[in-house]
Amino acid sequence: MNKQNTLTLVESLLIDYASGSLPLALEVLVESHISMNPSSARSIRMLLQIGGALMENSDPISMSEGSFERLMDEIDGGQQDEEIAKSDVSNDNDKLPLPLRNFVSEATFPKNWRRIGIGLSEQTVDFGDEFGNAKLYRIAPGCGVPSHSHDGNEVSLVLAGGFTDEYGSYGPGDISIQETGAVHKPVADADGECIVLAVNEGPIVLTGPVGRLLNMLIK
Amino acid sequence: MNLRVVAELISSLDMSMGSGSSNDNQNNLSEWDRLLLRVGSDRDRSAFKKLYEHFTPRLKSFLLRIGSDMSAAEEICQESMIMVWRRAETFNPESAGASTWIFTIARNKRIDKLRKDNRPLPDLNDPSFFQIPVDKSDDILQRVEEEKKIKNALKNLPPEQAKLILSAYYEEKSHRKIADETNLPLGTVKSRIRLAINRLRTQLEELEG
Numbered sequence: 001m002n003k004q005n006t007l008t009l010v011e012s013l014l015i016d017y018a019s020g021s022l023p024l025a026l027e028v029l030v031e032s033h034i035s036m037n038p039s040s041a042r043s044i045r046m047l048l049q050i051g052g053a054l055m056e057n058s059d060p061i062s063m064s065e066g067s068f069e070r071l072m073d074e075i076d077g078g079q080q081d082e083e084i085a086k087s088d089v090s091n092d093n094d095k096l097p098l099p100l101r102n103f104v105s106e107a108t109f110p111k112n113w114r115r116i117g118i119g120l121s122e123q124t125v126d127f128g129d130e131f132g133n134a135k136l137y138r139i140a141p142g143c144g145v146p147s148h149s150h151d152g153n154e155v156s157l158v159l160a161g162g163f164t165d166e167y168g169s170y171g172p173g174d175i176s177i178q179e180t181g182a183v184h185k186p187v188a189d190a191d192g193e194c195i196v197l198a199v200n201e202g203p204i205v206l207t208g209p210v211g212r213l214l215n216m217l218i219k
Numbered sequence: 220m221n222l223r224v225v226a227e228l229i230s231s232l233d234m235s236m237g238s239g240s241s242n243d244n245q246n247n248l249s250e251w252d253r254l255l256l257r258v259g260s261d262r263d264r265s266a267f268k269k270l271y272e273h274f275t276p277r278l279k280s281f282l283l284r285i286g287s288d289m290s291a292a293e294e295i296c297q298e299s300m301i302m303v304w305r306r307a308e309t310f311n312p313e314s315a316g317a318s319t320w321i322f323t324i325a326r327n328k329r330i331d332k333l334r335k336d337n338r339p340l341p342d343l344n345d346p347s348f349f350q351i352p353v354d355k356s357d358d359i360l361q362r363v364e365e366e367k368k369i370k371n372a373l374k375n376l377p378p379e380q381a382k383l384i385l386s387a388y389y390e391e392k393s394h395r396k397i398a399d400e401t402n403l404p405l406g407t408v409k410s411r412i413r414l415a416i417n418r419l420r421t422q423l424e425e426l427e428g
Contacts, residue, residue: 049365
């Protein structure tokens with residue numbers, strides 16, 4: 001998909017993100033994107049500010065009787081220490097953006113790669129989501145993913161390195177969107193390994209002669 | 220939808236607003252920012268009560284407008300305010316004002332609830348909170364001005380335009396409902412919302428420049 005359409009779709013993703021209507025896999029992808037892209041971070045910030053302003057400008061509707069007292073009772077009976085302690089847990093996998101680290105463990109990340117082609121490995125990321133599937137791809141410098149089409153929309157985020165396909169070049173933090181039926185053949189830039197998070201609504205269909213063979217492997 | 224009206228309204232805003240500079244950033248904080256800081260530093264219950272009495276009825280009203288039912292709205296309010304109490308010490312007035320901060324917490328609580336109700340909840344460490352992106356150039360004055368501009372711009376929108384902006388925060392099912400009612404494809408509905416947000420953003424950026 002060309003850059004202009006991609007920009008438009010990224011804007012829509014950001015709005016859906018702010019309203020909280022994305023499935024978990026895409027929510028984490030967008031959050032990772034924001035952590036790498038200052039311009040999108042500014043958009044989200046503005047959307048949250050607009051949300052805050054709309055909330056504060058709303059005509060007040062009273063809470064039911066005694067709500068505050070019930071809340072204080074709950075707080076006083078609470079387990080706040082546990083809650084705060086839990087949020088400090090995170091791993092130091094600095095190859096991955098922070099939002100993704102809750103889902104990819106530092107221990108298994110280096111081991112889970114499954115070779116699916118020349119210079120090409122993948123691992124599944126489990127978001128416990130009913131929405132399609134999420135995978136990490138690792139492409140060696142100069143190597144490519146066989147030409148493939150998409151049975152369902154796919155959103156990809158470059159986490160490290162870069163790749164180029166028929167539609168453009170993408171670097172760290174860039175999002176590429178493939179619509180159902182779109183065919184592309186990404187090739188990793190020559191100067192380093194490329195790692196991509198791809199969230200797909202449906203299975204990928206490889207279209208080349210080698211690809212058709214690979215289809216059997218990755219299903 | 221006449222987006223030009225939005226543009227005209229926004230550009231007619233008082234340009235001199237917030238142009239004065241102050242050495243004491245704390246002076247620029249709203250009453251609510253200050254109360255929230257007091258909850259964070261002193262666990263101040265009377266400050267928390269004031270915040271509760273100001274924000275929960277507005278948050279409840281907002282949640283009802285964007286598609287939550289009555290009991291879900293109250294529950295999200297309560298859960299959000301527990302989070303406000305517990306996380307108040309992490310409130311940073313440079314990155315967000317009280318209303319933006321509380322909105323962000325409520326947004327996360329609402330998603331939690333939707334996930335719990337509709338699909339399996341994955342084991343997240345802390346799904347209920349995420350930091351509002353901070354600009355390197357941030358200071359309190361700039362942030363306060365930004366939020367003031369947004370608030371005023373929204374207040375002055377004609378009802379039709381305000382509705383369109385508000386609908387960006389609707390639940391997905393509400394977007395489908397609009398599409399059905401207007402006989403427009405879902406993509407068109409979303410693209411109109413995106414355009415309205417974009418226009419508002421452009422105007423706000425022009426105000427800054």
